[in-house]
Amino acid sequence: MKIAVTKEALLEGLQRIQNVVSNRATLPVLTNALLETTDTGLQLTTTDLEVGIRCTIPAKVQKPGSTTLPARRLAAIVRELPSSEITIEVDGENIATIRCGASFFKIYGLPKTEFPEFPIAGEQTAITLKQSELKDGLRKTSYAISSDETRYVLNGILFSLADNKMTLVATDGRRLALFDTDVEFPKSHERDFILPTKAVTELQRLLGEEGEVTISTSENFAFFELSGTFLSSKLVEGNYPNYRQVVPGEAKERIALERDAFLNCVRRVSLLSSDKTSSVRLNFTRDNLDITANTPEVGEAKESLTIKYRGKDLSIAFNPEFLMDPFRNLANEEVYLELIDEMSPGVLKINTPFLYVIMPMRVSV
Amino acid sequence: MEKIRLLPDEVASQVAAGEVVERPASVVKELVENSLDAGASRIVVDFVRSGSQLIRVADDGFGMDREDALLSLERHATSKIRSAGDLATVTTMGFRGEALPSIASVSRFRLVTRSRGADAGTEILVAGGKIESVADSGEAPGTSIEVRSLFFNVPARKKFLRGEETEAAHIIHQMQSLALAHPNVAMTLSRESRKIWQAAASDDLGVRLRDLFGEDFLRRLLPLESVEENGITLSGYLSKPGESRPDRDQQFMILNGRVIQCPAFFQPLREAYAEALPRGRHPLAVLRISMDPAAFDCNVHPAKREIRLHRPDLVRQAVYLAARRFLERLRTPAAPTPLSAPAVPPKTTEPESPPAEPAPARPKNSGATPLPLVAAFEPPPQAGWNLEAQTGDEEHFQLIGGLNNRWILMQGPDGLVLLSIRAASERILFENLRREMQSGSVPAQRLLIPEVLELPVKDAAWVSENLPILNTSGFSLEPFGGNTFKLEALPSALSGRDARSTLLDICELLRASGSLGNPTLAGESLARSVSSLAAIEGFSYEESRARQLVRELLRCELPYASPRGHPTMIQWSFFELERKFH
Numbered sequence: 001m002k003i004a005v006t007k008e009a010l011l012e013g014l015q016r017i018q019n020v021v022s023n024r025a026t027l028p029v030l031t032n033a034l035l036e037t038t039d040t041g042l043q044l045t046t047t048d049l050e051v052g053i054r055c056t057i058p059a060k061v062q063k064p065g066s067t068t069l070p071a072r073r074l075a076a077i078v079r080e081l082p083s084s085e086i087t088i089e090v091d092g093e094n095i096a097t098i099r100c101g102a103s104f105f106k107i108y109g110l111p112k113t114e115f116p117e118f119p120i121a122g123e124q125t126a127i128t129l130k131q132s133e134l135k136d137g138l139r140k141t142s143y144a145i146s147s148d149e150t151r152y153v154l155n156g157i158l159f160s161l162a163d164n165k166m167t168l169v170a171t172d173g174r175r176l177a178l179f180d181t182d183v184e185f186p187k188s189h190e191r192d193f194i195l196p197t198k199a200v201t202e203l204q205r206l207l208g209e210e211g212e213v214t215i216s217t218s219e220n221f222a223f224f225e226l227s228g229t230f231l232s233s234k235l236v237e238g239n240y241p242n243y244r245q246v247v248p249g250e251a252k253e254r255i256a257l258e259r260d261a262f263l264n265c266v267r268r269v270s271l272l273s274s275d276k277t278s279s280v281r282l283n284f285t286r287d288n289l290d291i292t293a294n295t296p297e298v299g300e301a302k303e304s305l306t307i308k309y310r311g312k313d314l315s316i317a318f319n320p321e322f323l324m325d326p327f328r329n330l331a332n333e334e335v336y337l338e339l340i341d342e343m344s345p346g347v348l349k350i351n352t353p354f355l356y357v358i359m360p361m362r363v364s365v
Numbered sequence: 366m367e368k369i370r371l372l373p374d375e376v377a378s379q380v381a382a383g384e385v386v387e388r389p390a391s392v393v394k395e396l397v398e399n400s401l402d403a404g405a406s407r408i409v410v411d412f413v414r415s416g417s418q419l420i421r422v423a424d425d426g427f428g429m430d431r432e433d434a435l436l437s438l439e440r441h442a443t444s445k446i447r448s449a450g451d452l453a454t455v456t457t458m459g460f461r462g463e464a465l466p467s468i469a470s471v472s473r474f475r476l477v478t479r480s481r482g483a484d485a486g487t488e489i490l491v492a493g494g495k496i497e498s499v500a501d502s503g504e505a506p507g508t509s510i511e512v513r514s515l516f517f518n519v520p521a522r523k524k525f526l527r528g529e530e531t532e533a534a535h536i537i538h539q540m541q542s543l544a545l546a547h548p549n550v551a552m553t554l555s556r557e558s559r560k561i562w563q564a565a566a567s568d569d570l571g572v573r574l575r576d577l578f579g580e581d582f583l584r585r586l587l588p589l590e591s592v593e594e595n596g597i598t599l600s601g602y603l604s605k606p607g608e609s610r611p612d613r614d615q616q617f618m619i620l621n622g623r624v625i626q627c628p629a630f631f632q633p634l635r636e637a638y639a640e641a642l643p644r645g646r647h648p649l650a651v652l653r654i655s656m657d658p659a660a661f662d663c664n665v666h667p668a669k670r671e672i673r674l675h676r677p678d679l680v681r682q683a684v685y686l687a688a689r690r691f692l693e694r695l696r697t698p699a700a701p702t703p704l705s706a707p708a709v710p711p712k713t714t715e716p717e718s719p720p721a722e723p724a725p726a727r728p729k730n731s732g733a734t735p736l737p738l739v740a741a742f743e744p745p746p747q748a749g750w751n752l753e754a755q756t757g758d759e760e761h762f763q764l765i766g767g768l769n770n771r772w773i774l775m776q777g778p779d780g781l782v783l784l785s786i787r788a789a790s791e792r793i794l795f796e797n798l799r800r801e802m803q804s805g806s807v808p809a810q811r812l813l814i815p816e817v818l819e820l821p822v823k824d825a826a827w828v829s830e831n832l833p834i835l836n837t838s839g840f841s842l843e844p845f846g847g848n849t850f851k852l853e854a855l856p857s858a859l860s861g862r863d864a865r866s867t868l869l870d871i872c873e874l875l876r877a878s879g880s881l882g883n884p885t886l887a888g889e890s891l892a893r894s895v896s897s898l899a900a901i902e903g904f905s906y907e908e909s910r911a912r913q914l915v916r917e918l919l920r921c922e923l924p925y926a927s928p929r930g931h932p933t934m935i936q937w938s939f940f941e942l943e944r945k946f947h
Contacts (some may be wrong), residue, residue, distance in 0.1 A: 148861045174810050174860050246813045279808050279857070296800060319810065319857065345813070359811040362841065362854060 001035075001065025002089040003042055005057065007081055007100070010042075013057040014075040016229055017046040019202060020053050021071040029114040032068035035088075036112070037061045045118055046071055047232075051199045052118055053206075055229040062087075067094045069109040077105055119232045121223035126216040127161065127185040131226055134215075135207040137168045137179040140354055142200050143325045146172035153238040156196040159215070159222070161189060169243045175322045176246050178355040194240055195222055199233035206231060246357050248345050251338035253311040255284070259335050263327040265303040269293045270320035272301040279317040279361045284309050284339075293320070316342045317361040326356045386467050388526060389416025390535035392512050395464035397543050397552075400424035401622075403508060406566060407551040410540060411558065415532035417516065417523070423509035428480035431487040435499065437465050438476075438491065468512055470494030471519050475511040477504050493518040537561060538614075541577055542624035545617050545651055548573035570601060574651060586649060589691050594683035595676075596660070601652040603691050606638075606925045607932030609646035616650045620672065621658060629677040630654070630684055637688035640923060643930035652684070695925065762915060767906025773914070780938035786903045788927035789918045794858055794896035795928040796921045798838070802888055807839035810860035815853045817845055818865050824872040825850070831891075838891050840868075858899035870898055893928040 014033065021031055034045040042059040045052065067090040078086065083101040090096045094109035138157065146154035151173070160167040167180040195203075199222070206229055207213065213226040217235075224231040269280050273293040283290040289307045294300040316339060326348050327335065338347040348356040386392055393410060400408045403426030413419040429437060468474060469491040479486025479502075488502035516523040526532055533556060540554045544564050551566040564576035575583045585608040591600035601619075618630040630652065638648045662673040674680055762782060765774040773784040801807040820828060825848035828835065835842055839856025852864050859867050874894035904910060918924050918933060926932055 146861060148863070150866060151861075151863045171813060172861050173813055173864070176813055241814055296804070317808070343811070345811075357813060359813055361857060362809040362811065363806055 001037055001067060002063040002087065003037060003059045003061050004085065004087045005042060005059040007078060007084045007086055009057040009059070010086060011075070011078050013042070013044045013055050014071065014078060016055050016206065017044050017053045018071045018075050019205065020046045020048050020051050022048050023072070027114075029068055029110050030116075031070055031072070032110055032115070033071035033074065034066070034068050034112060034115045035090075036066040037064040045115070047116055047118065048198075049116060050196065050234045051202055052232045053202065053229065054118055054232075063089075065090060066112040067096060067109045068112060068115050069096055069107055073107060077107075118230075119218065119221045119223070121216045121218070121221075121225070121230070121232070125189045125191070126214050127166070127183050127189055128212050128214045129166065129181065129183045131207045131211050131213045132209045133181050134213050135204065135209070137166075137181060138200055138204050138207070139329050140179045140326070141168045141170040141177040142197075142204065143329055144170040144172060144175055144177040144356075145197050145200070147197075148172070152236060153194065153240055156194040156236045157200050158192060158194050158240045158243070160192045161185065162192075163190075169240070171241070171243065171246075174319070175325075175356065175358040176243060177326065178243065178247075178357075180353045191217060192240065193217055193222055194236035194238070195233055196236050199231065203231060246345070247355060248338075248340060248347060248357070251340055251347065253284070253309070253314065253339045255289075255307055255309055255337045255339070257305075257307065257335050257337055259327055259330060259333055261305060262335070263324060265291050265305055266320055266324050266327075269301045269303050270324070272299050273320055278320070279363050280320040280323065281315060281317045281363070284311065284314045286310065286313075314339060314342065316346065317363045318346065318358055319361060322358050330354070386471060386515075388535060389420060389515055389532050390539040392416070392420050392468055392472075392515060393422065393536050394539050394543065395468060396420070396422035396510050396512070397540070399464065400426055400508065401543075401547055401550065403427045405507065405550060409553045409555075411555045412533070412536055413557055415526065415529040416536050417526060417532065418513065420512045420515070420536075421509065423507065425505070425507040428483070428486070428506050428508050429478045430480050430483060431499070433480075434476060434478050434487045434489055435496075438469055438489070438496065439466060466494070471522070472515045472517065473513040475513070476508070477502050477510075478508040479504050479506050481506045542617055542619075544577055545570070545573060546619040546622050546624050570651065570653065574602060582649075586651070587691075587695070589652070589687065592687045592690065594686050595679040597654060597656045597680060597683040599652055599654055599683060599687045601650065603634075603652075603688060604649035606641035606692060606695065606923070607930075607935070609638075609642045609648055609930075611646060613647050616647060616652075618650075618652050618654065620654045620661070621656065625672050627672055627674070629674055629680045633681040633685035634688050637685050637692065639930075640928060641692060641926040641930055646930065648688075654680075654684075656680075692923065695923075764908055764911055764915070767904075767911065769903075770905050771903035773906070773911045775915070777936060780936050780940070780942060782934050782936045784915065784918070784934045785927075785931070786914065787900050788931045788933040789914055791896045791900040791927040791929065792921050792924065792933055793914075793917045794899050795892055796923075798856070798858070798892040798895055799889070802838055802892060805837055807837065808857045809839040809841055809854035810857040811841070811854045812852070812860070812864060815851055816864040817849060817851050818868060819847075819849045820868070820872070822848060824869065827872060827875070828868070834888050834891060838888070838895070856895055856899075859895060862898070867898065871895065874898070896928055 017033060021033070023031065030048055032046075034043075036043045036045070037059070038056060038061075040058065041056050041061070043054060043056045045054040047053075077098060081098075081100040081103055086098065086100045088096055088098050090109065094111055096105075096107050096109055098105040098107070141157055145156065149155065154170075154172055156170075158167075158169040160169065161183075164182060164184055165180050166183045167178065169176065169178050171177070203224060206224075206226060208227065211227050213224055216223045216225075220235055220237075222233050222235055224233075266280060269291045270278075270293060273280055273295055278293065278295060280291055280293045283292065284307075287306060287309055289305040289309065290302055291305070292300065292302045330350060332350040332352075334350070336349045338349065342360060343362070344360070346358045346360065348358070386395070389412065393412070393416065397408055397410065400422060403424060405424035405426035407425045409421075409423045411419075411421045465476075470493060473493075474489075474491040476489045476491070477486060483506075486502045486504045486506075488498075488500045490497045490499075516526070537554065540552070544552045544554075548564075548570050549566050549568055551564065553563045554561045562577055564573055567573060571583060571588065574586070583602075586602040586604050589599065589601050589603050591598060593599075613631055616631055616634070618625055618627065620627075620630075631647075631650075634650055634652075635647060642648060660675050662675075761778050763776040765776055765781075768774055768783070771786055773786060775782040775784060798807065828842065828850060829844065832842060832844070839854065839858075841852065841854035843851045843853070845851045850868075852868065854860075855862070855864060855867060871891070871894045874897060875890050925934060
């Protein structure tokens with residue numbers, strides 16, 4: 001195989017795919033990127049057997065062929081090359097010769113035959129939406145994913161496709177973020193699947209503000225195609241908890257909060273609730289919100305916010321991190337907090353389809 | 366039917382010997398105790414092979430004149446008590462008057478003695494209890510006894526002796542006990558004329574410990590200042606938290622100068638260390654206990670190893686409190702709570718201070734040693750792993766970096782310190798949780814979806830019994846019929862975990878700790894289990910995070926061990942490092 005490619009194109013391609021590559025892969029070939037010539041250029045593929053990424057970059061194919069080369073090393077070399085024009089020539093032994101101006105590199109690869117098959121997308125179930133929309137949805141939900149590996153069902157985002165809606169749900173059992181958006185698709189495409197955290201992270205990195213993304217699934221895989229890049233991911237097996245039962249009924253109080261002001265207050269107060277087990281308390285009185293934290297032998301903090309509040313005095317405690325997470329990831333100026341009483345879940349809403357349910361903490365004073 | 370007859374003295378002696386002389390080590394014990402009672406300042410013990418070939422004990426004590434020497438071989442002849450009334454207040458090692466005749470009746474026995482001031486000594490040879498000769502001899506003042514061919518006339522007993530090495534080990538252990546009980550008497554132990562150890566006379570138990578067990582052993586201990594509780598005075602050495610053994614072989618209890626074995630002493634010790642040691646491990650201890658001789662009866666066991674206490678509860682309490690305070694003394698004098706600061710008396714104990722004259726005859730490791738020899742026995746601050754001075758002030762630790770995301774490396778005042786992130790995190794969580802439980806305010810994180818759990822019968826029973834404790838510890842559990850419970854909240858430290866497996870894990874941990882079904886222990890164990898589940902394994906090193914962890918750890922009451930007893934920090938002293946690279 002022999003190709004000529006520009007440094008910029010090759011580097012961009014490698015940067016898209018190289019994140020998946022693990023330095024401690026179980027199979028040596030998984031640290032490599034698969035290079036294959038196509039009619040129009042060079043196709044690059046990496047995989048860790050769970051998530052795979054494939055993209056094609058423009059290249060002049062002088063002699064078709066394929067090989068696998070160490071992905072990170074290749075990227076490091078390309079990044080440092082002096083000029084734009086690069087030729088890569090691979091011999092029958094999978095030894096690649098890279099020439100660029102006066103630079104010359106020789107790196108050892110492994111045959112393509114050792115590289116795992118890239119799963120094939122199921123065309124029939126494809127749905128298409130704007131990249132920006134999916135990106136927004138992932139941003140508004142992904143922080144609520146559980147990181148506890150024993151709860152593998154929660155180690156990802158639930159994609160629920162039903163009634164011309166795509167709903168994204170993430171939860172760790174204490175709070176739940178839900179986003180939905182209208183997408184048109186036939187009834188036959190309706191399905192629920194759980195996309196693992198790693199794929200979510202990669203997808204967030206790959207998604208841009210322009211263009212569209214097509215999502216399709218097979219029995220055990222999901223596929224995302226965006227601007228010529230493919231991402232395939234194994235699905236998390238198991239049943240996602242019934243998130244609908246979590247959303248509480250009618251709220252007693254609906255309080256409008258100014259996002260930045262509230263976030264800053266909670267952040268400052270949480271400085272005195274040092275560890276992850278601690279809480280901040282929201283005390284609502286007429287037109288006023290006091291946010292307090294108190295850690296024995298450390299100290300206490302209090303912030304006051306002027307709000308519109310006409311309900312009964314109410315005091316409720318939350319984990320400050322759980323409270324701040326959505327505020328950090330929402331763009332809206334105004335966020336509504338809905339409460340029932342101090343033992344019932346709180347709900348955050350904005351003017352677009354989004355919902356965040358947060359369970360209070362019981363702390364005796 | 367046979368008529369009842371009085372046993373001939375010889376046979377009676379052999380019967381008694383069966384009790385007193387169980388094995389070669391008991392001969393050593395009886396003879397050395399006699400030497401001690403005779404005011405010896407120097408005792409030399411030598412034995413051949415398992416000791417059944419030859420045991421020789423020589424002392425420089427009072428010695429005996431011929432009349433006494435002969436009398437000493439009669440049963441129940443003793444200089445130590447005169448009437449039954451004396452038994453209650455006996456302070457000498459022996460008093461039953463059984464030892465010498467018993468030993469003499471089962472061996473070839475040679476007694477050479479000369480009382481101080483006497484012109485000549487006496488040599489008595491006995492074989493199997495029969496005096497064979499009595500002659501003059503010209504020895505130095507003192508007594509020397511040789512016991513050869515032990516049990517040569519009691520084949521039944523001989524058969525029950527263990528292997529040579531086992532019997533030798535018993536002798537060595539016996540001598541260690543005696544030497545520990547009497548540091549002010551110089552002792553030498555040799556086997557086939559090869560010295561096993563030589564211990565100089567010293568008032569300092571530390572010197573004795575080093576002579577017997579070596580420098581490294583001493584390094585694992587810290588002195589226990591003399592304390593009095595319930596009329597019982599305790600002093601000695603106890604192991605540092607984290608130092609332990611799987612058995613009690615290195616626990617020496619010395620009651621009024623006699624090494625004894627009594628559960629009333631070692632049980633409370635284990636309890637005091639419960640939090641500082643893993644299950645199944647025992648602290649090292651050399652405890653000197655003095656109490657009114659009237660408060661216990663040592664005439665229970667012929668070898669006097671076991672004693673009967675009149676008020677075991679008082680003894681238990683005294684030992685427990687002493688050990689507990691010893692451990693607490695090592696804890697942080699936490700900066701924000703000045704209350705605990707006075708609990709650390711800055712004074713050094715008088716009894717433990719080194720003698721004015723350094724102990725003689727140990728020039729071996731002078732040169733390179735950074736500390737003066739005896740200074741190592743002093744209570745901190747100069748001693749090796751000095752938690753007392755280090756904790757409470759994180760300034761003593763200079764962060765170096767992380768190791769494999771699981772340990773933090775630090776430079777301490779005395780060397781390299783490795784901190785286990787997991788153990789430290791467990792300790793911090795544990796103390797927070799315990800504090801919160803005491804004040805009844807454990808934050809409980811409510812669950813989005815309450816879980817209905819069906820538990821195995823045993824676990825369910827425990828959960829039902831302990832619902833009140835569980836529900837003040839951050840759980841929110843309701844009986845849901847049968848073995849089923851509805852779980853609505855978890856302690857916030859655990860809230861990210863799967864509720865069902867968390868509850869099962871808690872039951873499992875409690876069962877492993879033996880406190881399932883023991884409601885009084887349940888709270889503490891619960892805190893221990895929760896912290897063990899919630900502790901973080903590690904994190905990729907960030908200075909601010911590491912500093913925070915160290916600070917929080919040092920703020921803990923017992924910062925040096927995780928609640929399950931694993932050490933949180935270990936140290937390689939500069940001295941050790943120096944030696945390793947030498």
